[in-house]
Amino acid sequence: MAGPAPRAEAAASPILQIEDLTAFYGRARAVGPLSLTVNEGEFVSLLGPSGCGKTTTLRCVAGFVRPSGGDIRVRGRSIVDEPPHRRKVGLVFQNYALFPHLNVRDNIAFGPRRHRYPKSEIAARVEGIIARTGLSGLAERLPAQLSGGQQQRVALGRALALDPDVLLLDEPLSNLDRKLRQQLRGELRRIHREFRKTLIYVTHDQEEALSLSDRIVVMMGGDIIQIGTPREIYERPASAVVSEFVGECLSYHGRVIDPVAGQDRVVIESQDGSRWQVPLDSGALAPGDTVRLMIRAESVEPAASEGDEASNVFRATIRDKYFTGERIRLVCEAPGGSQIPVGVAPNSADAAREIGSDLLCRVEPAAIRCFPETAS
Amino acid sequence: MTGISPRAAPYALSVPALALLGAFIVVPLCLIFFISFQERSATGLWQNVWTIENYRRALTDVFYVKILGASVRIAAITTVFCILVSYPIAYHLARSTGAVRGACLFLVLCPLLVSTVIRSFGWVVILGDGGAVNALLDVAGIGRRKLLYSETAVIVGLTHFLVPFMALPLMVAIERIPRAVEEAARSLGARSLEVFRLVVLPLSFPGLVAGSVLVFTLAVSAVVTPLFLGGRKVQMIGTQIYDNVTVAFNWPFAGALTTMAIGVTVVAILVARHTASEGRTIR
Numbered sequence: 238m239a240g241p242a243p244r245a246e247a248a249a250s251p252i253l254q255i256e257d258l259t260a261f262y263g264r265a266r267a268v269g270p271l272s273l274t275v276n277e278g279e280f281v282s283l284l285g286p287s288g289c290g291k292t293t294t295l296r297c298v299a300g301f302v303r304p305s306g307g308d309i310r311v312r313g314r315s316i317v318d319e320p321p322h323r324r325k326v327g328l329v330f331q332n333y334a335l336f337p338h339l340n341v342r343d344n345i346a347f348g349p350r351r352h353r354y355p356k357s358e359i360a361a362r363v364e365g366i367i368a369r370t371g372l373s374g375l376a377e378r379l380p381a382q383l384s385g386g387q388q389q390r391v392a393l394g395r396a397l398a399l400d401p402d403v404l405l406l407d408e409p410l411s412n413l414d415r416k417l418r419q420q421l422r423g424e425l426r427r428i429h430r431e432f433r434k435t436l437i438y439v440t441h442d443q444e445e446a447l448s449l450s451d452r453i454v455v456m457m458g459g460d461i462i463q464i465g466t467p468r469e470i471y472e473r474p475a476s477a478v479v480s481e482f483v484g485e486c487l488s489y490h491g492r493v494i495d496p497v498a499g500q501d502r503v504v505i506e507s508q509d510g511s512r513w514q515v516p517l518d519s520g521a522l523a524p525g526d527t528v529r530l531m532i533r534a535e536s537v538e539p540a541a542s543e544g545d546e547a548s549n550v551f552r553a554t555i556r557d558k559y560f561t562g563e564r565i566r567l568v569c570e571a572p573g574g575s576q577i578p579v580g581v582a583p584n585s586a587d588a589a590r591e592i593g594s595d596l597l598c599r600v601e602p603a604a605i606r607c608f609p610e611t612a613s
Numbered sequence: 614m615t616g617i618s619p620r621a622a623p624y625a626l627s628v629p630a631l632a633l634l635g636a637f638i639v640v641p642l643c644l645i646f647f648i649s650f651q652e653r654s655a656t657g658l659w660q661n662v663w664t665i666e667n668y669r670r671a672l673t674d675v676f677y678v679k680i681l682g683a684s685v686r687i688a689a690i691t692t693v694f695c696i697l698v699s700y701p702i703a704y705h706l707a708r709s710t711g712a713v714r715g716a717c718l719f720l721v722l723c724p725l726l727v728s729t730v731i732r733s734f735g736w737v738v739i740l741g742d743g744g745a746v747n748a749l750l751d752v753a754g755i756g757r758r759k760l761l762y763s764e765t766a767v768i769v770g771l772t773h774f775l776v777p778f779m780a781l782p783l784m785v786a787i788e789r790i791p792r793a794v795e796e797a798a799r800s801l802g803a804r805s806l807e808v809f810r811l812v813v814l815p816l817s818f819p820g821l822v823a824g825s826v827l828v829f830t831l832a833v834s835a836v837v838t839p840l841f842l843g844g845r846k847v848q849m850i851g852t853q854i855y856d857n858v859t860v861a862f863n864w865p866f867a868g869a870l871t872t873m874a875i876g877v878t879v880v881a882i883l884v885a886r887h888t889a890s891e892g893r894t895i896r
Contacts, residue, residue, distance in 0.1 A: 301796060322802035334793035338815045347811075351802030399801065 252277040252435050253298070253403050258307035260293050267293040268459045270307060275403070275437065280429055282438045282446035285456035286482065291439045294456075295405050298437070299328045311402050322351070327396030329406040333388050335380040341391050342367065342376040348399040362398055369431055370394040385417050386424060393428050406438045410445065422448055443483050447471060455479050477529045477608045485534040487577050489513070490610065493526045502602055505530060509573040514549055515605045527610040534577040536604030537569075539587045540597040549600045553579075555592050569596055642875075649868030658864045667869035677853070677870075684849040685877060687767055687839075688832035694772040695779040695828045696821065702776070703783035703820075704813070708792070721780050724773055733841035736770045737761060740842070762844030770838040775831055779824035786820025787813065822889045830878045850874045 251274045259269035268290040275281050283291035296302040298309055300321030309317050316324045336344050345366050349359040367376055370390040380388055389409060396404055406425075410418045426449060429436055440446050446453050447467040455463045455470060463475040474480035477488065489507035501517040505528060513530055540550045553569035556576060560566075564580035565588045571577065579598060581587040590596060617625050649667055654660040671677045706717055724732060739745045740760040747757045760766055790813060798808045814821075836851035843849070850870055857867035 299800060301800075321796075321800045326800075328797070328800045330793040330797055332791070332793065334791060334797040336794060336798070336812065347798070347803075348801035351804075351807065395797075395801070 250277050251275065252279075252312060253437070254308075254310040254313075255294070255298070256308045256310070258294065258297060258309065259305050260290075260297055260302055261305045262293075266459055268297070268304075271459070271461055272307075273454060273461065273464070275435060277435055278433050280436045280438065280449060280451045282440055282450040282453045283456055284440055284443060284446040284453050284482075286441055289456040290459040291441075291456050292407060293459075295407055295437065295439050298324075298403070299326055299405055300324055325399075325402040327399060327401035327404045329392045329396050329404065329409050331408045332412055333380075333392035333409065335388060335391055335395070337380050340377050340379055341372055341383070344380070344391055345394045345398050347395060352399065366394040366398050370397075370428065385413055386421055389421050389424060390428075393425075397432055397434065401434070403435045403437060406436060408439055408441070411440070411442070418445070425449060447483075455482065457482075474531070474606060477531055477606075480531040480533075480606055480608075485577060487530075487532040487534070487537070487571055487575055489530040489532075489573060491528055491530055493524050493528060495524055503607070505607065507573065511551055511572045513600075513605060514602045515607045516603055529608045529610050531606040531608070532577075532600055533604055534579070537577060537579050537598050537600055539579065539581055539585075540599035543597065549602060549605070551598055553596050553598050555590055555594055555596055558590075558592055567596060569598060571598070645868045645871050647868075648865050649872050651865045651868075653863050653865050658862075664865075667866045668873075670866065671869050671873060680848045680850060680853055681873065681877075683764070683847070684833050684851075684874075687764060687771070687847075687849060688829050691768050691771040691775060691832040692779075692825050692828045694768065695775050696825070698772065698776050699779040699783055699824065700809075703780045703817075704787055706780070706784045707787035707790075721777050725777055729774070729837040730841070732774060733770055733838055736766065736773070736842055740766050740769070761842065762846050764843070764847050766842040767835075767839045767847050767849075770842045771832050771835055774838060775828045778827040778831060782820040782824040782827070783817055784820075786817035786823075790816045819889060822885045826882055826885045829881050833877055833881070834874050850877075 253273075253275040255271060255273040257270040257272055259271070260267045271290075271294065273281075283294060285291050293302055297304045298316075300316070300319065304317060307317075308315055311325055316326070321328075336347065339347065342363055346359055346363045349362055354362070367373055370393060372387065372390055372394065375383065375387060380391065383391065392409070393404075409425075410421055413421065422445065425436075425438075438446070438449060447470070450467055453463075453465060453467055453470045454461055457478055463470060463479045465473070465475075470479065471483055474483060480486055481488065489509075489511075491505040491507040491513070494504045494506050494512070502514045503517055505513050505515060507513065507530065515530065543550055551572055553571045555567045556570050557568035558565065559568075560583070561580075563583075565583050566578040566580055567587070567590065568576050569579050579596070587596065648659050650663055650665065651659040652662040652664050652666070671681075702717075702721060706714060706721065709717060727735075737744075741747070742757065742759070742761070744760075746760060751757055794816070795808055795812055798812045803811060833849075834851050835849060836855050839847050839849045839852050840855070843852070850873070854867045854870045854874070857863045857870065
């Protein structure tokens with residue numbers, strides 16, 4: 238087998254290596270072939286819509302789904318043939334799956350007891366976890382008597398009690414209300430810092446992935462479509478699909494007209510005839526190439542005047558209007574018919590505009606991403 | 614037409630059921646209780662003379678004490694066997710879906726679709742001297758055994774009949790245990806038996822108690838199954854009551870036995886309730 242050449246990763250030590258992993262449900266391919274290397278202490282998110290294979294990947298690593306091909310190694314040791322509990326991999330479930338009949342202490346002690354650690358060591362470990370997760374004073378409580386945040390700490394503590402090499406989290410926050418979610422994200426970051434564990438976090442919530450991770454792995458249809466830091470994923474999405482998934486976008490199909498001399502910009506005409514200027518670094522483009530333009534909703538703002546052609550100003554119709562706290566959102570119908578929410582300050586003149594009236598909008602050329610259209 | 618207030622509606626709606634229960638269960642039971650304190654009559658069903666002789670006889674005559682003991686023993690063993698048989702079935706039912714589940718549920722309920730008499734005859738054919746089991750034993754070289762008309766035969770028959778009463782409450786209880794809780798136990802190092810002992814068993818305990826009460830009460834008062842599979846050799850409270858009503862025409866004594874059978878049932882329910890609440894507090 239002609240394996241890939243050894244990569245220069247010696248500096249950061251890889252703790253988990255997934256190589257050409259494939260998983261099938263019956264005949265349907267759920268994952269792969271997929272390769273991913275996670276370094277010690279990293280917080281990596283698997284981000285994608287439901288059915289993209291992120292949970293299956295996680296369950297392959299945890300040992301609940303048998304891969305049909307490929308290898309998974311923890312600290313260089315292959316674990317694909319090991320049962321779940323011998324993998325040195327901890328799992329935190331959606332809704333936490335705490336043992337409802339056991340108190341906090343017994344929940345945390347469950348793993349060490351099953352591994353037949355000496356009694357004194359079990360006690361020391363459990364008390365250590367209770368203290369470090371901030372559960373002191375709650376040790377005798379049942380899960381039902383705890384708040385959502387405390388339950389998350391028990392779930393993390395229970396998995397950490399076995400001192401796993403890798404901690405896997407399967408959408409732990411997905412069934413909670415918004416406020417609690419934000420609070421628990423903070424707790425997750427704190428626990429990650431406190432225990433310095435390698436975390437793999439599965440989520441379909443881009444905001445969660447962006448705010449928590451060191452690196453994000455964007456998945457779609459069983460494949461990885463981009464790996465990068467949150468900023469890379471957000472600012473430089475590798476494809477229109479990633480861009481669409483990571484935020485609300487205006488999207489246009491267009492054709493490259495001409496580079497603008499001396500300004501490092503490309504002019505692109507979209508199908509409805511409007512013209513856009515985009516930075517040249519969007520990839521090698523030649524006149525006549527068909528491309529897809531992606532414009533982030535946050536980068537659209539009201540324009541003071543028509544301006545010149547270089548300023549990407551367009552006229553949109555306000556179709557709806559709602560208040561979100563710090564901003565008023567005007568849902569604008571842009572040329573071509575797609576709609577995006579444009580945020581304006583509540584006390585600005587634009588905020589007073591009626592539904593049905595027009596609004597001049599502008600976009601910084603640097604905020605437009607441009608992807609070569611694949612022939613299909 | 615004047616409407617019934619929403620608050621009174623539940624009571625009003627339960628009147629027919631309560632009337633039916635009252636007329637055909639409470640009143641007859643009161644009558645039985647009354648008769649059990651009357652004297653036997655050579656010509657009628659009882660004669661109106663107050664006595665506690667029936668109870669003295671039932672509780673002191675070794676013959677009846679033994680029968681009472683045998684009934685409780687048979688019912689207890691049947692309950693244990695039902696638990697052993699039902700847990701795997703209930704677990705499978707609770708964790709399967711769709712057509713598989715429907716088919717399995719039907720199989721579990723099948724024993725209830727056949728009349729007790731026919732079901733018992735089935736076991737006579739299987740366990741009889743020339744029956745299927747003995748034929749197999751013969752072929753295997755072990756030799757024929759006397760299987761029918763024994764406590765074992767009664768326990769086999771009762772277990773077969775009563776498994777659905779255990780399996781269904783257990784199924785409902787196991788269904789409420791999220792799969793992830795079992796997976797969590799597994800990922801933390803619990804082996805299959807430990808997952809059962811430490812997670813499934815304690816979390817399905819209420820279902821276990823409910824099923825045990827049902828099975829025990831139905832087994833302790835069984836009539837037809839011991840009659841067919843136990844013959845003359847195995848006597849239970851139910852068969853004694855049946856004999857006293859239809860053969861000996863000693864209704865007052867039958868009444869005393871009935872009252873005692875109900876007493877045993879009530880004790881069983883109280884014990885179960887106590888165990889259930891203990892289970893809740895011990896964890």
